[in-house]
Amino acid sequence: MCKNHRLLFGGLLIIFSLALGGCQGSKGGGSESITQTRLTMGYIPNIQFAPVYVAIEKGYFREAGFEVELEYGNEADAVALVGAGEQTFAIASGEQVLLARAQGLPVTYVAAWYQDFPVGVVAKSDQEIKVPENLSGERIGIPGLYGASYIGLKALLSAADLTESEVDLRSIGYNQVEALATDQVDAAVIYLANEPAVLRSQGYQVDVIRVADYIQLVGNGLVTNEDTIQNQPEQVRTFIEALLKGIEDTIENPDEAFEISKGYVENLAEADASLQREVLDESIKLWGVERLGFSEAAGWINMQQVLLDMGLVNESMDLDKVFTNDLLP
Secondary structure, X not given: OOOHHHHHHHHHHHHHHHHHHOOOEEEEXXXXXXXXEEEEEOOOOOHHXXXXXXXXXXXXXXXXXXXXXXXXXXXXXXXXXHHOOOOOEEEEOHHHHHHHHHXXXXXXXXXXOOOOOOEEEEEEHHHOOOXXXXXXXXXXXXXXXXHHHHHHHHHHHHHOOOOHHHOXXXXXXXXXXXXXXXXXXOEEEEEOOOHHHHHHHOOOXXXXXXXHHOOOOOOOEEEEEHHHHHHOHHHHHHHXXXXXXXXXXXXXXXXXXXXXXXXXXXXXXXXXXXXXXHHHHHHHHHHOOOOOOOOOHHHHHHHHHHHHXXXXXXXXXXXXXXXXXXXXX
């Protein structure tokens, strides 16, 4: 779950390039066939995607039979391409899968990456905003009324028995740090691994309210489509295994992962190393569980209910088709 809505234009470019070039194919690799496949992730190249960079650099995807081309763009666009069969894999958050299924797209979430929903609310400590109930009457900045940020905020308000009308909600784009630093808002909806670390690096003391502390929702994970699962289950299984190896290696050796990521994230080598390393460390906290990739049914039940309450979906879905753990290694 990353800032997927920032790059809608990038998502449209992805669609255009796919239309021109096709989405994947195979090429000979000695006695074996290597499948070329795109993997779309939200946001932009970022240290938060270190496990994917590790899996590519250490040859895990290639050992599994894939040559992975990375794309960055809007999650909704990527999920739509997967559902239409024009692309095999994407990284997307749980609400995007449910929203796509509600539109009849046969997409399925096959491996969890983020075990904790990565959204929260941050405020400077002198605001005394420490629990959801403290949000009542406050000016809350949010990128916009869409996506994981909005869903996370609605979940927090519900946990405090608050309605949207009981807060002063302001759309500020992805300028949470500036808006908080200049007191344009009292609190802001953020991604846990990013903005709090930036604010602390600028000398601010902050309090963070984590959505995951109040409700279990579904974060980012690997998405494919029903046709691929039915006809090429082993292909899906091996791709999952390669991705999970990248996650595991990153958790176990973040220094190595950070160095590898410098080859994939522009200007990472020249960036504030301590800040970027903190972003990676905070991201790792959201990934690690005893069984990597496992998706809890409770998170899906809760996520669906939030979407129903918000009116974003009209009826309950068969969650057995929405996600599966059957292909985990």
